Amino acid sequence: MVDHRDPFTAALIASLPRLRRYATALVGNAGAADDLVQDCIERALRRSATLRDPKRMGGWLRSILHNLRIDEIRRGRDLSNGVEITDLENTLSGPPEDRAASIDFLKGFDTLSIEHRQILLLVGLEGLNYREIGEELNIPIGTVMSRLARARERLRGALEREMTPASVTQLDSVRRAKR
Numbered sequence: 001m002v003d004h005r006d007p008f009t010a011a012l013i014a015s016l017p018r019l020r021r022y023a024t025a026l027v028g029n030a031g032a033a034d035d036l037v038q039d040c041i042e043r044a045l046r047r048s049a050t051l052r053d054p055k056r057m058g059g060w061l062r063s064i065l066h067n068l069r070i071d072e073i074r075r076g077r078d079l080s081n082g083v084e085i086t087d088l089e090n091t092l093s094g095p096p097e098d099r100a101a102s103i104d105f106l107k108g109f110d111t112l113s114i115e116h117r118q119i120l121l122l123v124g125l126e127g128l129n130y131r132e133i134g135e136e137l138n139i140p141i142g143t144v145m146s147r148l149a150r151a152r153e154r155l156r157g158a159l160e161r162e163m164t165p166a167s168v169t170q171l172d173s174v175r176r177a178k179r
Contacts, residue, residue, distance in 0.1 A: 059136040108158030116151035
């Protein structure tokens with residue numbers, strides 16, 4: 001079957017799964033993420049002429065999505081209400097200790113600012129390097145590095161506050177294994 005779509009449309013469609021995954025991780029709620037992705041796609045279609053290089057579609061879409069998210073927060077329309085932990089408890093797999101650690105992580109991640117979530121997601125979820133992140137966010141590499149360090153430090157602190165007895169046991173066993 002021949003694909004008759006233009007390169008922009010093909011690149012946009014190919015970017016949707018990663019964009020949805022990024023939005024879900026950013027807002028912590030699948031419904032709110034879907035709404036955000038829809039708004040992002042609408043804006044991208046209206047402004048398609050501003051994308052000069054279709055190879056940069058992912059970064060361009062994440063920038064649009066991030067700006068829309070910031071606008072929602074500023075207008076007080078934050079519909080995400082954080083991570084729905086009770087919904088996640090039944091979908092997490094693995095032994096109870098792993099589920100407890102995952103829930104602790106989600107709770108800790110939910111306490112971070114949007115800038116810290118964004119930088120952690122771009123590094124950890126999207127696998128971008130510091131230069132790529134700097135270009136995407138239009139910030140110097142040094143700022144990327146310091147923002148990432150602060151995000152990791154705040155997440156570590158949040159995790160230490162959120163830890164359940166099961167996740168403390170798991171963390172202790174991981175630390176012993178590293179020695």
